[in-house]
Amino acid sequence: MQLLHFAILSPFLFAFFIPFFAKYAKKIHTGWFVLVLPVLLFIYFIRMLGITMAGETVRSVLEWIPSLGINFTVYIDGLGLLFALLITGIGALVVLYSIFYLSKEKEQLGPFYVYLLMFMGAMLGVVLVDNVMVLYMFWELTSLSSFLLIGYWYKREKSRYGATKSLLITVFGGLCMLGGFILLYIITDSFSIREMINQVHLIAGHDFFIPAMILILLGAFTKSAQFPFYIWLPDAMEAPTPVSAYLHSATMVKAGIYVIARFSPVFAFSSEWFWIVSLTGIITMVWGSFHAVKQTDLKAILAFSTVSQLGMVVAMLGAGAAALHYDNTEYYTVATMAAIFHLINHATFKGSLFMAAGIIDHETGTRDIRRLGGLMAIMPITFTISLIGTFSMAGLPPFNGFLSKEMFFTSMLRVTHVDLFNVQTWGVLFPVLAWIGSVFTFIYSMKLLFQTFRGSYQPDKLEKKAHEAPIGMLISPVILVAFAVSLFFFPNILSYSLIEPAVSSIYPTLLDSHEKFHVHISQWHGFTAEVFMTLGIIVIGTAGYLTLSKWKGIYKLFPEKLTLNRLYDKLTIGMEKGSYQVTKRYMTGFLRDYLLYVFAAFIILMGSALVFKGGFSFSTEGTAKIGVYEIILSVVMISATAATVFAKSRLTAIISLGIVGYTLALFFVIFRAPDLALTQLVIETISVALFLLCFYHLPKLRWKKKTRTFRLNNFIISLGVGIIVTLLGIASSSQRTKDSIASFFTKHSHDLGGGDNVVNVILVDFRGFDTMFEITVLTIAALGIYGMIKTKVNEEGKSVESREDK
Structure with missing residues (x-):
């Protein structure tokens, strides 16, 4: 096994030893043992920055099922390396945070860290493999491990509900994505993503192009919580805060973003891709930010915030496809650059905010902002972390979120110049919706910050006496907000090391035909339209926050019965009841009913094949003549079979059945197969003896009148099976195209x-x-x-x- 493959599989191997460590090293928190792995992996991957900055890639192949073209191929380029660094870097900070968040006396740490490492390994597999079948395997592992993490507190009903909800929705999307991969394989005859990109012109002209694109996008949208599949994400908040911080900032929800970015070179040439991805993203952004305002739970606000921010990234990736429809490539690749930059920024401020929310919950006993307030003086460090995180999320200077938000506005404004469907007026929807979504983002960011830390302190509504968190719990969020500030003042630290190689990986074929572009991010570009949009957001957002109590009644206009969550509950309950009714009809407890279904399916499937495929033929060529002995034995066997069925006593039925078996042995003798005849005689003798032995212990047979009635369906099924089997035997004997294996x-x-x-x-x-x-x-x-x-x-x-x- 090569080192790259070991890096991906190491979390799974490491997880194997966690139960032993948790059992025998009880004095040491298991997290310290786990922390070593993500730190080492982060160091390992960061050493590859020089390779991707030079425009080179790393590829390593481990044969798995070469006959089917399925190999464990690791391919590291700028995009894959960026995600690998986020997964391992944020993963290390989350593990460090969890050491102080989860008590080794109160929690079962062994299973928690096993699930966490499974998730880390699965995510690394998703972003670093080149074979779509292997990618799908890791994709489903992320769904499974996230299900276990979300349902970690399995005794809570809400945890079980949230875990099941996430599993059902994401696995549905995963199966759709698998269908898309299979269609791409049919087109390209390859499971390699690289080969698919190289055959993009073949894919674009194929009839399966649109179905494959839609199926793959369904997988990406469900995993990245895009509208209308976002409903699983708020319920996933029942997971421990370290899990929420990891899933929402760097891993689970970013998997769908990765798939969209990775398959952009394959599908982005079509206008359908631009409209589906861009519209889904911008609608999700507005919808998520609008619903985040009405939440009262800190993690619920952040969950809907994640939905909105992910929609923002998806919209930018969709807008980046406009570069393929316009001559000025550099002019439109700003959308893709903004998407990658905001992906990094979101990991910093969202990870720190989730950790801050966990600190507040841990030290006060609640996340309900209606019971919080006045914590600024009591928890000053947590307040500072939350201030930087929320201001960055709101897109305010001097924090990194401001820079990527400005680039987001730039990309949305430039989309208006793209005329894919000759309807220029529709393009204005993108900057308008982007601005509206940003206003709500500003409002919920201010609500999260000020209603938690300002106002009056309410100790009587708290389960614990509020106090600042221990230093160990503060280290990880402090590191993240330090990045949020640093990236504003020194944004180009990542421009050439991470952003530029990642963008080059998303559109490799485009860049091959153009002069290589360079990423340069600046804090100030003058009084542009983007600046005035930001000023408008601050003014309108501030007014909206201050008057929130007067207009929040608008949310009551949305009836509870028409929500997507209600629809999900109705569907799951309906499917459960429906499956129960269907199961109740065929699970009768009677073997004859089960055989009835099996034989009916056999008749339909095999009979249809014989009729529609023309599989039946009859030929007597090469067959032996039928002698008098065969006729006599056949009559005896048929008579004995009829006697077995219509016998009125068990003894008669057993003797008749024995006659059938002994007659078959005589057939073997006639056909000169003494070994088979001897075997049949022995088996039949044992069977008859066992039947008689069981017969001795069975209660007296009492015939009921109902059991002797003639059943037409049983007769039809039995007659159909006999006819189909006979026809199959005749057809197979008459259509021998190859020599018998007997030779x-x-x-x-x-x-x-x-x-x-x-x-x-x-x-x-x-x-x-x-x-x-x-x-x-x-x-x-x-x-x-x-x-x-x-x-x-x-x-x-x-x-x-x-x-x-x-």
Whole structure:
């Protein structure tokens, strides 16, 4: 295994040892043991910055299923490296934060860190592999591990509900994305993302282009909580705060962003991609920010804020596709640069805000802003962290969020010049909606900050006496807000090291045909339209926040019965009830009913294939003549079968069934197969003996009149199965296109099996494992029969102890 593959799999390997560490090192917090891994991985990946800055990539292949073209191929370029650094860097800070947030005396730390490392490894796999099948495997692992993390406090009903909700929605999207990957494979005959990008012109002209694009976007939108799939994200707030900080800032929700960015070179040439991605993103931004204002829980505000901010990034990635429809590439790649820059900024301020919310909850016992207030003097460091985080989220200087927000406005304004559908007036919607969403962002940011830290202190409404958090819990958010401030004053620290290689990775084919662009971020560009938009946001946002109590009644206009959450609940409850009713109809407890469904499906499927595919044919060529003995034995077997079915006593049925088996043995004798005849005789003798033994212990048979009635459906099914099997046998015998495999066994039984008895060689050598498993099944059956013999059954059908057992 190469080092790159080990880096991705190391979290899974490390997780294996956590239960042992948690069990035997009880005096040490398990988080200290876990912290080592993300730190080492971050150092390992940051050493690759020089490679991506030079425009080079790293590729390593580990063969997995080469016959199907599925290999564990690791491909590191600017985009993948950026996400890897976010995953490991933020991951290290989250683990450090969790050491002081989660008590080793009160919490089960072993499972928590196992799930966390599983999630970290799965995310690294998603962003660093080149094979879409392997990507999908890691994608579903992120859904599974996030389900376990969200439901970590599984005794809480809300935790279970939120975990299930996230799993159902994201797995639905994942299955859609898998369908899109399969369609791309059908088009390109490759599972490699690189190969797909190289065949983009072939993909663009294919009939599967639009279906593949929509399916992949469904996967990305569900994972990144885009409208209308965002409803799982607020309920995921029931997870411990370290999980929320990790999922919302650098990992889970960013996976969909990564997929959109990674597949932009494949689909962004189409106008459909531009409109779907851009409109979905900008609508999500406005919707999320609007609903964040009415929340009263700190984490709920941040959850809807994440929805809004993710929509903002998606809108910019969609707007970046305009570069492929316009001659001035550098003019429009600002949207993609802004998306990457805001991706980094969002990780800093959102991670710090979630940690601050966790600190407030940890030290006061509540996250309800209606019970908070006056914490500025009591928790000054937490207040400073929250101030920087909220101001950056609101897009105010001097913080990094201001810079990426200005670039966001620039990209939205420039979209108005793109005329994809010859409807120029529609373009103005983008900057207008961007501005409206930013106003609500400003309002909920001020609400989160000032209603928590200003006002009067209300100790009687708090579960704990408020105080500042311990230094260990403050280290991680302080580091993050330090980045938020530093990136404003020195934004170009990341311009050439992270942003430029990432953008170059998103549109490699575009940049090959143009002069390489350079990223340069400035704090001031003069009195531009973007500046006036920001000033308008501050003025209108301030007025909106100060008058919030007067206009917040607008939220009551949205009826609860028409919400997306209500729709989800109705769908899940309806599907559960529907599945119960369907299951209740076929799970009757009677074997004959189960066989009825199985045989009916067999008739429909095989009969349809024979009819529509023209599979039936009849030919007597090469068949042996039918002698008098065969006719007599066939009549005896048919008669015995009929007698078994219509017998009025168990003894008669057992004897008739035995006649069927012994008659079959005579057929083997006539066909010169003495080994098979002997085997059939032995098996039939044992079967009859066992039937008779069970018959001895069974209660007296009482026939009910209802059981003897003729059932037309049973007759039709049995007749249909008989006809279909007969037709299949005749058709397969009449359509032999290749020589029988019997010649192979006859020719090689002595050389390969060391025996001249072909049947024995086949059983023992050629199909030895099959025979071994058959013997295992017979052994299990024998044990079951022995248990039945030891069990006494009275006339009422209840088991009683035998005299020997008493």
